[in-house]
Amino acid sequence: MANIEELKQEFLEICRNSIKREGIEELLNWICSSDFFRAPASTKFHGSYPGGLLEHSMNVYRCLKKIVERYPEENISDETVAIVSLFHDVCKVHYYKTGTRNVKDESGKWITKEVYEVDEQFPIGHGEKSCIILQWFLKKLTVDELLAIRFHMGGFDAAVKGGDTSASRAYDQCPLAVMLHLADLEASYLIETKNQA
Ligand SMILES: [Fe+2]
Ligand SMILES: [Fe+2]
Numbered sequence: 209m210a211n212i213e214e215l216k217q218e219f220l221e222i223c224r225n226s227i228k229r230e231g232i233e234e235l236l237n238w239i240c241s242s243d244f245f246r247a248p249a250s251t252k253f254h255g256s257y258p259g260g261l262l263e264h265s266m267n268v269y270r271c272l273k274k275i276v277e278r279y280p281e282e283n284i285s286d287e288t289v290a291i292v293s294l295f296h297d298v299c300k301v302h303y304y305k306t307g308t309r310n311v312k313d314e315s316g317k318w319i320t321k322e323v324y325e326v327d328e329q330f331p332i333g334h335g336e337k338s339c340i341i342l343q344w345f346l347k348k349l350t351v352d353e354l355l356a357i358r359f360h361m362g363g364f365d366a367a368v369k370g371g372d373t374s375a376s377r378a379y380d381q382c383p384l385a386v387m388l389h390l391a392d393l394e395a396s397y398l399i400e401t402k403n404q405a
Pocket of ligand 1: 296297334360361
């Protein structure tokens with residue numbers, strides 16, 4: 209687990225240096241007043257500890273930067289890389305609450321453990337919610353940025369599981385959407401699971 213305060217400063221520095229879009233200061237003010245920097249990234253999978261969401265967002269940023277460098281012909285700007293990676297999971301702001309669960313410890317004794325639980329106040333879809341929240345602040349997101357954030361979950365997306373074909377059409381027309389999904393997978397399954405082991 210990284211130092212949350214150092215990572216937070218790094219996150220804010222990248223935002224201030226790379227994102228010049230109208231509304232970025234308002235977005236950062238909202239982020240700073242929210243639980244973004246102390247929220248987990250999930251209830252029990254990757255990053256299920258305070259600061260997990262921040263750590264995951266930074267990992268996705270680093271992974272996406274490297275993927276984008278391999279495709280210079282796509283002309284994807286540093287600003288776009290920063291927006292779609294650092295904020296792709298902004299839907300997880302004010303999304304988790306702490307609760308308790310009774311579990312057995314190693315000796316078989318029942319103990320009460322603190323756990324994260326989902327407390328969704330705005331159930332409008334995962335990628336969809338991130339797009340909507342960002343649009344409240346940034347003027348404006350491009351079509352490619354919206355497609356990338358909307359479909360960053362790839363085949364794990366509930367609409368895709370239900371048979372919606374929009375994700376594959378988005379991937380056909382938008383290389384950035386494919387790249388963000390790859391970066392999200394790499395961060396979640398190759399980097400963060402290793403850190404927790
Ligand atoms: Fe996500
Ligand atoms: Fe993610």
